[in-house]
Amino acid sequence: MLLLKSFQSSGGAFWTHYIEVFTRSGFWSAVGNSFLAAGGSALITTVLAFLLAYTIHYTNLPHGFLKIIRTGAVLPMLLPTITYGFALIYTFGKQGLLTRILGHQLFPIYGLPGLLIGYVIYTLPAAFLLIHNTMGYIDKKFMVVSALMGDKKSETFFITILRPLTGTLAASFIQSFSSPLPISVFRHPSAGNTKCWHLFSMMKCLEAFRISTKAP
Numbered sequence: 628m629l630l631l632k633s634f635q636s637s638g639g640a641f642w643t644h645y646i647e648v649f650t651r652s653g654f655w656s657a658v659g660n661s662f663l664a665a666g667g668s669a670l671i672t673t674v675l676a677f678l679l680a681y682t683i684h685y686t687n688l689p690h691g692f693l694k695i696i697r698t699g700a701v702l703p704m705l706l707p708t709i710t711y712g713f714a715l716i717y718t719f720g721k722q723g724l725l726t727r728i729l730g731h732q733l734f735p736i737y738g739l740p741g742l743l744i745g746y747v748i749y750t751l752p753a754a755f756l757l758i759h760n761t762m763g764y765i766d767k768k769f770m771v772v773s774a775l776m777g778d779k780k781s782e783t784f785f786i787t788i789l790r791p792l793t794g795t796l797a798a799s800f801i802q803s804f805s806s807p808l809p810i811s812v813f814r815h816p817s818a819g820n821t822k823c824w825h826l827f828s829m830m831k832c833l834e835a836f837r838i839s840t841k842a843p
Contacts, residue, residue: 668746669804676754684762704752750803761795
């Protein structure tokens with residue numbers, strides 16, 4: 628219903644709102660920033676999820692520590708997305724906990740660093756579950772066979788772990804990339820002001836709007 632409404636206008640023109648958005652100053656810059664943030668966070672998330680899953684399946688760390696890693700990796704899935712915004716503000720904001728302890732702000736949260744951290748926290752649980760579950764089906768005996776065949780450790784790692792996970796890693800990246808990507812900005816047909824609609828998070832929506840309008 629919302630999609631159909633977006634095509635309607637008081638003047639009767641079918642594409643008025645979309646033409647206005649696509650020709651608006653700064654729109655394509657906002658699109659580029661959106662792809663940069665989504666792509667960067669997807670890469671970081673996939674690598675981090677792989678390292679966490681690898682730690683659980685291929686290290687001899689204490690069982691309790693591995694359980695903490697597993698629980699911590701999926702915990703953000705149980706929290707409302709607005710929680711990530713509050714956590715960033717009260718930790719890294721100008722009046723945040725770390726800012727007060729260190730005496731200066733580590734990085735601006737209303738920019739690429741803050742978006743990357745928020746997106747990574749948001750997409751990590753799904754990426755971790757994908758890679759973690761797939762790793763559970765990898766036969767570790769192939770590592771023994773590879774070692775007996777005289778393969779180098781790097782070759783064993785690639786053949787017995789990375790190669791079987793290629794499809795899962797790609798799926799993890801795509802999932803992590805598409806989740807935070809904003810729908811972008813359009814003019815609501817029933818209101819005179821410009822509104823931004825984001826797929827999952829109001830905080831990310833407002834940030835996308837701020838970038839597109841180049842607000843200070």
